[in-house]
Amino acid sequence: GNSVTQMEGPVTLSEEAFLTINCTYTATGYPSLFWYVQYPGEGLQLLLKATKADDKGSNKGFEATYRKETTSFHLEKGSVQVSDSAVYFCAPKTSKLTFGTGTRLQVTL
Amino acid sequence: DAGVIQSPRHEVTEMGQEVTLRCKPISGHNSLFWYRQTMMRGLELLIYFNNNVPIDDSGMPEDRFSAKMPNASFSTLKIQPSEPRDSAVYFCASSLTIGVYEQYFGPGTRLTVT
Numbered sequence: 001g002n003s004v005t006q007m008e009g010p011v012t013l014s015e016e017a018f019l020t021i022n023c024t025y026t027a028t029g030y031p032s033l034f035w036y037v038q039y040p041g042e043g044l045q046l047l048l049k050a051t052k053a054d055d056k057g058s059n060k061g062f063e064a065t066y067r068k069e070t071t072s073f074h075l076e077k078g079s080v081q082v083s084d085s086a087v088y089f090c091a092p093k094t095s096k097l098t099f100g101t102g103t104r105l106q107v108t109l
Numbered sequence: 110d111a112g113v114i115q116s117p118r119h120e121v122t123e124m125g126q127e128v129t130l131r132c133k134p135i136s137g138h139n140s141l142f143w144y145r146q147t148m149m150r151g152l153e154l155l156i157y158f159n160n161n162v163p164i165d166d167s168g169m170p171e172d173r174f175s176a177k178m179p180n181a182s183f184s185t186l187k188i189q190p191s192e193p194r195d196s197a198v199y200f201c202a203s204s205l206t207i208g209v210y211e212q213y214f215g216p217g218t219r220l221t222v223t
Binding site: 041042043044045046049089095096097098099100101102 | 113142151152154157165200202207211212214215216217
């Protein structure tokens with residue numbers, strides 16, 4: 001089956017700092033890759049996705065590139081805001097999504 | 110669009126009682142997923158349906174758990190009898206179909222078993 005390794009959180013950053021959340025995966029077959037975000041008290045929402053190697057997914061200033069050779073899908077944002085504070089989940093998908101443990105991001109003023 | 114609807118939002122029950130969680134997927138979505146989220150285990154897929162048919166229930170923890178989808182607009186997850194270790198947030202999600210499609214999550218049901 002698939003598996004995901006995400007960096008341990010919490011990640012604490014000051015507003016306008018650069019963000020990287022690492023994600024590596026193992027999968028049978030050729031997965032699509034997703035980042036979901038969970039704001040406090042809510043369900044998960046799709047943040048971005050990439051369906052094939054070298055694709056870059058982007059949304060709301062976040063980006064991630066599908067790196068098949070390193071089986072990675074690292075999430076980046078150039079300048080975080082307080083409103084980005086949430087838990088971020090990396091998830092490869094073949095027949096079904098497999099979620100990582102999530103990385104909590106806390107952005108302070 | 111109302112999104113995925115789950116009820117109740119919070120449930121507190123005593124050990125040994127039956128618990129039923131309900132989900133209404135987004136209209137027109139053919140796939141439905143039940144997840145459980147805990148601090149210890151993260152987000153786990155319990156079971157998913159496609160066109161009302163269970164496709165994979167390998168994540169259902171044990172026989173105390175059962176799920177049904179009698180029609181395209183309704184699904185239930187039942188725990189009988191409930192135990193304290195079942196305490197978690199249970200999410201329902203739906204997608205257009207199985208494949209490279211976004212899953213839309215409901216707000217979750219927070220279950221506490223005392």
